[in-house]
Amino acid sequence: MDNGKENDQLPITYYQLSMIKILHLADIHMGSGFSHGRINPDTGLNTRLEDFVKTLSHCIDQALTQGVDLVIFGGDAFPDATPPPYVQEAFAGQFRRLVDAQIPTVLLVGNHDQHSQGQGGASLCIYRTLGVPGIVVGDTLTTHRIQTRNGFVQVITLPWLTRSTLMTRQETEGLSLSEVHQLLIERLQVVLEAEIRRLDPNIPTILLGHLMADNASLGAERFLAVGKGFLIPLSMLARPCFDYVALGHVHRHQNLNKSNNPPVVYPGSIERVDFSEEKEDKGYVMVELERGSAKWEFCPLPVRIFHTIEVDVSKAEDPQAAIVKAIAKYNIEDAVIRLIYKLRSEQLDLIDNAALHKLLTPAHTYTIQPELVSQLARPRVPELSASNSIDPIEALRTYLNNREDLKDIATSMLEAAHKLLAADEENWIEPSSVEENTNQINQIKLDNTEHQLRLL
Numbered sequence: 001m002d003n004g005k006e007n008d009q010l011p012i013t014y015y016q017l018s019m020i021k022i023l024h025l026a027d028i029h030m031g032s033g034f035s036h037g038r039i040n041p042d043t044g045l046n047t048r049l050e051d052f053v054k055t056l057s058h059c060i061d062q063a064l065t066q067g068v069d070l071v072i073f074g075g076d077a078f079p080d081a082t083p084p085p086y087v088q089e090a091f092a093g094q095f096r097r098l099v100d101a102q103i104p105t106v107l108l109v110g111n112h113d114q115h116s117q118g119q120g121g122a123s124l125c126i127y128r129t130l131g132v133p134g135i136v137v138g139d140t141l142t143t144h145r146i147q148t149r150n151g152f153v154q155v156i157t158l159p160w161l162t163r164s165t166l167m168t169r170q171e172t173e174g175l176s177l178s179e180v181h182q183l184l185i186e187r188l189q190v191v192l193e194a195e196i197r198r199l200d201p202n203i204p205t206i207l208l209g210h211l212m213a214d215n216a217s218l219g220a221e222r223f224l225a226v227g228k229g230f231l232i233p234l235s236m237l238a239r240p241c242f243d244y245v246a247l248g249h250v251h252r253h254q255n256l257n258k259s260n261n262p263p264v265v266y267p268g269s270i271e272r273v274d275f276s277e278e279k280e281d282k283g284y285v286m287v288e289l290e291r292g293s294a295k296w297e298f299c300p301l302p303v304r305i306f307h308t309i310e311v312d313v314s315k316a317e318d319p320q321a322a323i324v325k326a327i328a329k330y331n332i333e334d335a336v337i338r339l340i341y342k343l344r345s346e347q348l349d350l351i352d353n354a355a356l357h358k359l360l361t362p363a364h365t366y367t368i369q370p371e372l373v374s375q376l377a378r379p380r381v382p383e384l385s386a387s388n389s390i391d392p393i394e395a396l397r398t399y400l401n402n403r404e405d406l407k408d409i410a411t412s413m414l415e416a417a418h419k420l421l422a423a424d425e426e427n428w429i430e431p432s433s434v435e436e437n438t439n440q441i442n443q444i445k446l447d448n449t450e451h452q453l454r455l456l
């Protein structure tokens, strides 16, 4: 049986047998988030690795029991290009089950899977090097014709692109960052058009990309992406030549094309990588594909629960009781808990830390972060509240406008900030991940804006 072999020589007479069933998952990030786990004394492994393996295993179970014809993975297998062997093995052990069941699988290379120089994804390319039957590695922009039990499907793989993939450093010299991005989009357009022209119009077609689409809803990540990201316009993806656009990179599940012609879907990560994902459902997408139509459904996975318990007890008479009450609102059993409470320094003696630790024991893991609120009335800047997102320079300018005492150095502070940001943009190393920086942004939002700016 030629299952899963890429086949450039299609039979002359070709009939679509029936609908093709596909499992689409992305952003496994196996081996990340260890700080939210603990060592399992029975196995010696971090419990978060065990969680991720269990969830991936659940996904593969579904592929097997529901008899899918193809599995497509949208990239970011591990947190970086050189995962430790035991993590690689855990990942391989799950995909091996698809090989055994002769289910062809496409593994796309995400930004985390690439070496910083953008020379392909070593951690996934090993499957091609070994010639693992049925596994296709998507580390270049190209079209794969794949034979499944229910007929052929063509998959265009679009791995994470870096500047160096599409252009030389000389070509970008003297260009602004937005000009570089514009040029990149133009280059990509040309290469993608060439692939599209080669498509067989009678075969169901998938575009599988690891990318940031220009209207993906990101929350805090969006703020960070400004000036750094390489955003792909949705119009490049939502085209009738594709029956389904399968994406990876953004950890929040979403369909970017509500009219579904074609669906443009991020399944999201399969497990919560950090607290920025605490409120998101996690899962995979099941697709029924035919030429000209794709029915899809998001299937949630049972994953570890994360709760942030945040409480301001600075005005409470009995701060300990107020914290205990806040904790009682949550079912903390087996969950990853982050307790953040704000209090005044003279209340410190009223907190019974040992009792809080005892109370949080049923959690899987927990952290306790007390934050002292200052007694001094601080001038707040309403324009800089956490709900507003403005670029860093504007934020600084607004802040300085509100600080008479800093008037003398305001201009030099702005100049220094410009220099810092420009230096950041000149850096050729791609940001390892937008999504992983969310924590940082959340932290900045939690911390006092004034305080952060003072650090400049």
Ligand SMILES: [Mn+2]
Binding pocket: 075, 076, 110, 111, 112, 210, 248, 249, 250, 433
């Ligand atoms: Mn990614």
